[in-house]
Amino acid sequence: MKKVCFCLVIAFLLVGVCGYSQRVSISGKGMSLEKVFELIKAQTGFDFVYNQNDIDKAARVDLDVKDVPVTAVLDKCLKPQGFTYEIRNKIIGVRRPVNRKKGIVVEPGRGSIDVSGIVVDTADGNTPLSGASVWVKGTNVGVMTGSSGRFFIKDVAEGSVLQVSYAGYLTKEVEVHDLILNILLERGSGTLDEIQTIAYGKVSNRLNTGNVTTIKGSDIAKQPVSDPLSAMQGLVPGLLIKQVTGAQGGAYSVALRGYGSIASRTMPVYVVDGIPYMAGLQFKLLFSESNQNLAGGSVTDLFNPADIESIDVLKDADATAIYGSQGGNGVILITTKKGRKGPVRVSADVYSGVGEATRVPKYLGLSDFLAMRHEAQRNDGISVGPKDYDINGVWDSTRYTNWPKLLMGKATRVDDAQLQLSGGGSRIQYFAGGGYHRESSIFPDGGENRKASAHASFVSESPDRRLSARLTGTYVAGVNTIQSEQITEVINSAPDAPPIYNPDGSYNFANNTFFNPLAYLSSRYRNDLRNLLMSAQLGFHAAKGLDLRVNVGYHDLAYKEFTGSPASMYNPAIYTDPSLLRQSTYLNDNYRCWTVDPQISYSGHVAKGVVTAVAGGSWQRDQENYHGVTESGFQSDDDLSDPDKAGKVVVSPEEQIEYKYQALFGRMNYNWDNKYLASVSGRYDGTSRFGPEKRYHLFGSVAGAWIFTAESWVKKKFSWLSFGKLRTSYGVIGNDGILNYLYRANYDSAMYTYQGIRGITATRVANPDISWESDRKWEVGLDLGFLKDRILVNMTYYRSKSYNLIQPYNVSVVTGFSEVDKNTSAEIGNNGFELSVQGNNIRTRRFSWSSYGTLTSPRNRVIRLPGNVTASSALVVGQPVNIKMTIPWGGINPQTGLMQFVDSSGKLISYPSLPMLGRDQTRVISLDPVLFGAIGNRFTYKNWTLEALFVYSKQVDYNPEFMGLPAGGLPLLNIPASLAARRWREPGQVTDVQRFGTDLRTVLPYLYAQYSDKAYVNTYYIRLKNLYLAYSFPKQTINKFHMDNLTCYVKGENLFVVTPYRDLDPETSYYIAPTRLLVAGIKAVF
C-alpha cells in the first residue's frame, strides 16, 4: 500500500513544476553565435537547429540586453549577417539564405541542412509521439523521437524524403525543405494499425511478429454480461471458452490451443495492467465444491466489463515466451480504462431486462406419464404394488406438477448501471467509474449474483514529459446466493406428485412416500467476495530512446462462503433429532499478491533498421490463507447462520500458502525498413514451487516476419494485395501452473476429528527433484490485406509439444504412499489451424456493413505415456487427453426391446449378459470440439447500428438422454418426452430407445449404457450469441441538452440456438443452461 501511495505523491508533484520564460538577459563581448544560442537555450528552453559550417563561419557578436524578447536578441545577432530564423514548437531554426529551387539535386555537403522537428498526433495536434521512427529514405540515417516528440537529424540533403512511422499510425513521408518540420501523424483506422498491448509494450498489428488477438472494450460492452469471458466467446481464434454452467457467476472452462498438461493448470494466465492476476492462486478458490451449480466459479466474473479498455490474447511463443513459465498456456492481457485528454466527460449507461434458461427439458405430461408407468408394468408382467404411489392411488393421479418448469423455469431479471467520468489536461488525466450489476437465477428460491464495482485511474506527467506516473485501482464487491444443490437431478420427479407444502407451510413428504425436490432447495448458500486490484507505474525518460519504468501491483481478494443445511431439507421420517442434521460450513480464503516489475526499454536505429528492446525483472509474492469451520448442533433452522447457537464447532487448521516468483526477462525486436521483422525474447525464471535445486530455468523464443508487400516486385505484380505478412515463431515456454509445494512433504486437515481436534494428515511425500513442465511451440502465420486492407485475412498453423509433464508415479507403499508426483517422459501434442477474416464490405456515408469470422480446428493428443504412471483419467497414446473409454453400444434388440452391447471379443450381448467395466470399454470418445468459432455482422444506417454475433461449435457432448436415470417406466420417475416417443413397443421394431420397464432387465442395461458410447453424441450448434440494436440521437438534437451522445439500445444474449441436440443446452449439457437475456438500455454522454 505504502509504495502505491508514494507513486501517487510523485505523480502530483510533477504537475507543479513551472515552465520557461521567453524573455532573456545576455551580456558579453565577442561571443560566438553558438555561445549565444546556448545562453538563450538555458534561459528559455528553446532548441536551436543550424548548419554547423554556416555558424562556424559567422562573425562574433557583442550583446548587452536585459529582459528582452528572444526575437529581439535573434534579430540583433542574425539579421546583420544575412541569417534568417523561424521559431516553431520551441525550436529555433537558423538558416543562411540560399537560393532554393525545388527538384534541384544538391551536391552532397553543400545543400545539406540540419533538420529538426516534432511528430504529433493529428487528432488534437499537440500530443507528441515519443518513440516515432524518422528515417531518411534511401539512406542508413534515422532517429527516434524523444519524450516530447522531437527529433534532430544532421546533414540531410535538401529535397530528400523523411519517412515517419509510429505504431498505430499511418506512415507518412515528408520532403525536406525546411529546417523545422511539424509532422502530423494520422491514426490508422484499420485493424492492421490498431495498437495491441503485448508483454511489456505495445505494437501495431501490422508490425507484430507474434500472434495476438485484440478485443476492444466497446465490443465487450455490447453484450449484457457480467463476466467478460462470456463476451469473448468465439472471437479469438484458438481460444476455447465454454460456459460450464449457466448459473449466474458460474464457471467457464478456458483453454488456449488445447491442453498442455495433464495434472497441472491448463488455463491461460491473466495479466491486468501489467500485473499478473491470480497466477499464484491455489485451486481452493473460488467456490468450493459445495455449490455444484457454480462449478467452481469464475475469476473473471470479478471484473466489471465496463472498466475494460481492451483484452489482448497472446498465443504463440513469440508473444508469450517473455512470460516464461507463466506463459505456457497463453496469456490474456486486460487493460483497464484510463483518462483521456479533453474536457470532462460524464457517461451514464443503464440497462435492465429479463431472461430465462435457454432450454428446459420437456418431460412427459400427466397422462403420458401414467400411460408409461402402466405400459412398463405390463411389459414386466407385474401388477401395481404398494410402493407404486404414483399409480396405485396413494397419490392423487389427477394432480399435475410441471417439475422442470417449476424448478428451473423462473424468469430472471438483470439490471446494470454504470457511471463514468473522465477528462484531464495535458499534464494529468483521470478516469473514475462505478458500476452495479445484478442478475437473478432461474431457481424458485430467489438466489442471485450481484456486484458493485469502482474503478479509478490517474495518469500524470511532468512538463518536460520525462517523468510519468499512472495509478489505477479497481474494487469489486460481489455477493452470490445462487442455489447450491444441483437441481437438474430432481426434475424427473413424478408429475402427479403430492402438493409441495403442507397446510402449515412446511414441506410435504406425504407420509414418507414423496421425496420433495423443493425441500432440497431449502439449503442455503452465500458467498461474499471482495476484490481489490491496484497498480502504479512510474516512468522516467532517461535519454533519447531510453526509458525506465517500474510497475507495482497489489491484489487483495477476500472470499467467504457459507453453506447451510437446515433440517427442513430432510424427510422428518428418517430422523428423530433434527439438531443432528443441521449444519453450517464456512470457508474463508484470503489471497494477497504483490508484484514489482522494473523495466528498461530502448529504441534506436541500428544500420537500416529500428531496434526496440526491453529488459526487466519481475518479483511476485502471493499469500493465501484458507480455513474452514463446520458448525452443527443447532436447535433451529433459523439459527444456521448464527455461530453462537451452534452446539459444536470444528475449526480446521489454517492453511497458509505462499508463492514466490522472480524473473529476469528481455526482448529485442528489429524492424528493417518495415519489411523484415525479427524478435528474440527470453526469461530466466525462479519459482518457489520447486525444490531449491530445480527452481531456475531459462525460456525463450525467436520469431521473424516478412512484410512481402513492401517489396517493390510484389507491389508491381500483385497490386490487388495491399498487405501481406508471413511470420513464424519458435520457442520453449514453461508451465508452472502446478500445485504449490509439490516438492515438499504436504499435509492437510484430517478427514475425521480425534478427541474433538481435527488433526493433520500427510498427503504427499517430499520430492525435491520436481521441476518445470515445458512446452515447445512453433507456428507459421500468413496475414493478408486486400482492396486497400478492406478485407483482412489471417491464417495460422501452430504445433506444440508439452513435455517433462508432472504425473503421479507408482511407488512401493513402504514409502507411505502409493504414488509420487514426478516429472515423467509423458508428452502431449497440440496442433491446429486458425483463421480469421474481417471485411469492411460496404462503406458509404449513410450505410456501412462489416463482417468478421473466426474458425479454429484444434487437435490434441497424448504422444507418449510411460509405464508406472497413474493417470486420473484414462489416457491413450495417440488420443486426446480429454477422452472417455466406452463400451460400444449394440442398439436395441428388435425382438426383446432391450439394449445390447458389444463386448471386447466383438460379440453382441444383452441382459442377462452384461458388459464388464474396464475390459469392454474399448471405444475411445474424444470430448474436445473439432471446430469452433464465431461469425459477426455489423450494419450502420444513419444513426442506427445493428450487430449480430453467432458462435458455433462442432463437438462430442454428453447424450442428454443419460441425464439422471432415464430408464422409462421406473416408479415415481419421469423421462423426457422426446425419449418416450422413440421407445421400443413391439417385436420387430427397430429403434434406439429401450422399452419401458421397472425391473433389473431394463435398469441394469441403462446403468451400463452410461459407460457406453451411447452416452455421448456427436453434435454441433450455432447460437445467436449476441444481438445489439442501437439508435444514437442526432448531434444537433442532443447538443441542446449539452450532450455529446445519447444512445438507446436493445441487447439480446443467447437468443436462439440451432442444434440437433435435444432437451439440454449443447454448451453446458448436464449443468444449468445458459440464460437467454433481452435488455433495453440508454447511454448518455455529457
Next chain:
Amino acid sequence: MRVFLVALCFMLGACKKGLDVTSPEVLLTDDKVFKNDTSTLDVITGMYSGLINGGMPDGKNSVGVVMGLAADELKDYYPDAVLSGAYTNNFSKANYYFWSQVYSWLYDCNAVIGSVPASVLSGAAELRRQAVGEALFVRAFLMWYATELYGDVPLALTTDHAGNNTLRRSPQASVYDQIVADLREARGLLGMGWLDGRGRVVDNRERPNRVAAMALLARVYLYREEWALAAAQADSVIGDGTGTGGGGAVVLEDSLNRVFLKGSAEAIWQMEPGGAVGSNTMDARFFVDATGSGPAVGTPVAMSDELAGAFEVGDGRRRNWVGQSVTSFGTYYYPYKYKDQGTAVATEYFMMLRLAEVYLVRAEARARLGDLAGASADVNRLRERAGLAGVGASSLGQMLSAIAHERRVELFTEWGDRWFDLKRTDSLDAVMGVVTPAKGGVWTSTDALLPIPQQEINLNPNLSQNPGY
C-alpha cells in the same frame, strides 16, 4: 540472451542472492508443520483418526477379524476377496491386507520422529516430547504387527521416498531390536498421565502414555522370551494391582460388561471411534447380529464352533462376551465384547491395550522364571472375575497350558491374539493342521506368514517373497 540477462542482473543490482526464492511460509508443509509444537502433535492426532478409521484395528478387514478367521476363532459364511482367503489359510499375493496401512501410519510417525532434534526434546517443548514419544510408541506398535504378520519386513525409519522405495526386508531380529529401542525411548519421553492433542490431561485413555509403552514392552520381551524383563515391565504396569502403584489408575474392571466401555479402568490405550461409521466401534457393527437372522452379506462372519466350545462351564465371559442368534438354520454365536451399534453417542471405545493381557504376560514370565505360585495368582485374578475357580500350579507345562487357555478365552478376537500366540508357541502346525482342512483349506507351514503383496515386489525388486507364495 544469457549474457544479456546477466548484464541486466548487475544493472538492477540483483545478484544471485537477490534471486534466491526462500522457503515458503506455509503451515501445511513439513518445514512449517514441524516448527510448531501444536501442529507437530496434530500430525499424530491426524494419524490416530486415520488409524481408527482405516480398518486395521476393528471391523471387517481388521487384524482381529482376518487373523481370527485364519486361526480357529471365526467362521466365514459368504465369499469375500479378503475374508475367504484368510479363512481357508490361502492368503493372496494380490491383496495388501495390512501392508499399506502399517506403512502409511509409519510415515506419519517417521515424519514426526525425524523432525524433532534431540535438543528440542530435552527442552521445554512438551507437546513435541509428547508427539515424538507417541510416534515412537505407534511405530513400535505397527512394526510389531508387521513383523508378526509378514516376518522380515522393510524397516522404514525415514520419510525419504527414494530410499524407502528400494528397501530390502530386515531380519525379524533387527525389527525386534528396533521395536525395543523405540519403546524404551518412548517410555522415557511419555508421562504417566493420559493426555489429549493439546497436552491436557483428560479422563479417557485415548493416547498411549508411559504405561502403554511399558505394557507393549512387556509383550515384546515375552515374545523374545526375555522372561525377567517381561516380568519387570509387567510389574511396573500392574503395580500393587489396586491402582495405587505402577500404572496408576489402571485396574481390572470388576464387571466384564464394563471392560470395553468408554472410560474402562482396565484400558491402557483405547481409541475413540467415530468418523466414517458413526460414534461406536466397527467391531460392534460387524459382529453383532442385531436382527438375529444369522450371518449376511455385509456381516458374513460368526464365531467358530471351536471357540464357542472352548469356554468352561460357568465362564462369565461366555455369558457376557458371546452373543447368539437362534435362526431356522441353526444357532450362531458372535463376539459380543462390543455391543453398541448406535451412531449418535459413543459408549464404547476400541481397545488397543488392556491390563488383562499384562497379567497374562506376567503369569507366563513368572512361570518361566519358576514362580508358579505367582503365575497362578495372575491367572486366577482373571478367572475370579469371570466367576471361575482358581487353578493350581503343579508343573510348568500345566501352568503354560492354563495360561494359553486363559489367553484364548480372555483375549479372543482382540487384535488376532490367538494367531500370534499359536505362532509364538510353535503350535500353529499342530492346531491348524486339524482346523484348516475342516475349514475347507490346505494347511502348510508357510501359511504362518502373509505374502508380501506382489505389486510391491513389482515396484521394488529388492523385496523378496515369503516362502510358499
